[in-house]
Amino acid sequence: MATYRLFHGAVITPVSVHKAEFWPNALLHVNSSGIIEWIVSDVESSQIQSVALEKGLVVDDSVDVYELRHGEWLMPGFIDTHTASPDAGGQYELLDWLNNVTFPTESRFADTKFAERVYSSVVDRVLNSGTTTCCYYGTLHLEATEILAKIVHNKGQRAFVGKCNMNRNSGSYQEDSTAQSIERTRKLISSIRALSPSSPLVHPVLTPRFAISCTTDLLHALGDLAKQDPTLAIQTHISENLSEIEFTRELFPEASSYADVYKRAGLLTDRTILAHAVGLGTDCSGGFSPSILTAVRDAGIASKVIGMTAVGSLPSPYAKLHLNGVKTATTEPDKPKLANKTLPLSALLHLSTLGGAQLCNLEHTVGSFEAGKEFDAVWVSVRPEAGNPGIWANLGEEGKEGKGEKMPADSLEALLEKFFFCGDDRNVRKVWVRGRLVGGVDK
Structure with a gap:
């Protein structure tokens, strides 16, 4: 394998919720450590060697050059901020679903061989769908969750x-006490951190399932852990449906809101990832697939409905949101808020990449293509040979039937939109995490 890599062709990268860059002829250099050295946005094929030389890189046998064809592009890997890895099924509302589907299914993960088989398949499928970072919810079992972390580490995915x-x-699927739960959590933290102490891709995350499943003592004990180690991320659920919210109100009458339950316990910080509130996640247990594309589509469709009806006050994740004084996201100055409006393509791209990185405090490492960031990337193809009948992409001039006119090829923006709304894992050709090829059809 060559020491350096050059990619020439179309590159798509988010800038903000209102802006994305679409470069049809970019040149991107990745070094031997999987770091992006530089990007030049407009380079013809005949200029590759000269532009590289200007940047101090001699294109010789130590450099692999990848040429992307029309209908192919590089984009940042997807970031799934809510991956419920053990579960499936969705014919019930939340609380009934937990009791009838989720808890019985998760109980099976006491069998470590079963856990290894399922988790290996889950991570493969997620990677092959183009997701380079996941926030995984395991079960309550220490051994099974250690297996999940090891599988993620060995397969090269970035994850919490x-x-x-x-x-x-x-029911019967719960831990015996606060002490037992905290002891297992401490052991998991140590186990995950031992996987790669110097340069970890996999990180531990405190995971109170949701307020209903935790006593006040357990929530506060987890808050104490977070206070003792401010580097720990926290993930939990919030406000998934009305029956859940009402039950939470009954269990915690002292709290002024659902968010206040977590705030009182010390679990609402700038490292907290709130499933169903901020960011995009597949929730592939209660969602439709392990692909973040389904979440992109759901967000796009939901925003259209909200935009058309403007019922109630549904804040955008890009407005200045505060949960009892804790800032979770900010909007750009002098830019319109997106609340009650259809999300543009730039926002859908941002949500599924850089926005997720910001939520996970990884925006300086991944989420977009910038010099100094790690190369977490997806090579997408909507060409006919990808074999997806759901996408028809006009990749060149064609004569209009019955007329002599020529129809111009689809723009890069149009191709991304087709991928978002009609694409699947067949269109994901290669997937890299920190420069390592970890998934895709052509791995």
């Missing part, structure tokens, strides 16, 4: 992995 903390309102 958490063992669910839950000691009430979960």
Whole structure:
């Protein structure tokens, strides 16, 4: 394998919710450590060697040059901020679904061989769908969640992995005590950090399942852990449906809101990832597939409905949101807020990449293509040979039937939109994390 890599062709990268860059002829250099050295946005094929030389790179046998064809492009890897890795099924509302589907399914992960088989398949499928970073919810089992973390590490994905903390309102599927739950959590943190102490891709995350499944003592004990180690991320659920919210209100009458339950416990910080509130996640247990493309489509469709009806006040994740004084996201100055409006293509791209990185405090490492960031990337193809009948992409001039006119090829923006709304894993040809090829049809 060559030491350096040059990619020439179309590159798409987010800038903000209102802006994305679409470069049809970019030249991107990745070094041997999987770091982006530089990007030049407009380079003809005949200029590759001269432009590289200007940047101090001699294109010789130590450099692999990848040429992307029309209908192919590089984009940042998807970031899934809510991946419920053990579960599936969705014919019930939340609380009934947990009792009838989720908890019985998760109980099976006490069998470590079963856990290894399922988790290996889950991580493969997620990677092959173009997701380079996941926030994984494991089960309450320490051993099974350690297996998940090891699989993620060995397959080269970037991830946060958490063992669910839950000691009430979960039938027979719950931990015996706060002490047991915290002890297992501490062991998992140590186990994950031992996987790659110097340069980790996999990080532990505190995971109180949701307020209903945790006693006040357990929530506060987890908050104490977070206070002792401010580098720990936190993930949990919030306000998924009305029956959940009402039950939470009954369990925590002292709290002024659902968010206040977490705030009182010290679990609402700038490192908290709130599923169903901020960011895009597949929730592939209760969602439709392990692909973030389904979440992109859902967000696009939901925003259209909201934009058309403007019912109620549904804040955008890009407005200045505060949950009891804790800032979760900010809008750009002098830019219109996106609340109650259809999300543009730039926002959908941002949500699925850089926005997720910001939520996970990874925006200085991944989420967009910039010099100094790590190369977490997807090579997408909407060409006919990808074999997806759902996408028809006009990749060159064609004579209009019955007329002599020529129809111009689809723009890069149009191709991205077709991929977002009609694409699947067949269109994901290669997937890299920190420069390592980890997935895709052509891996």
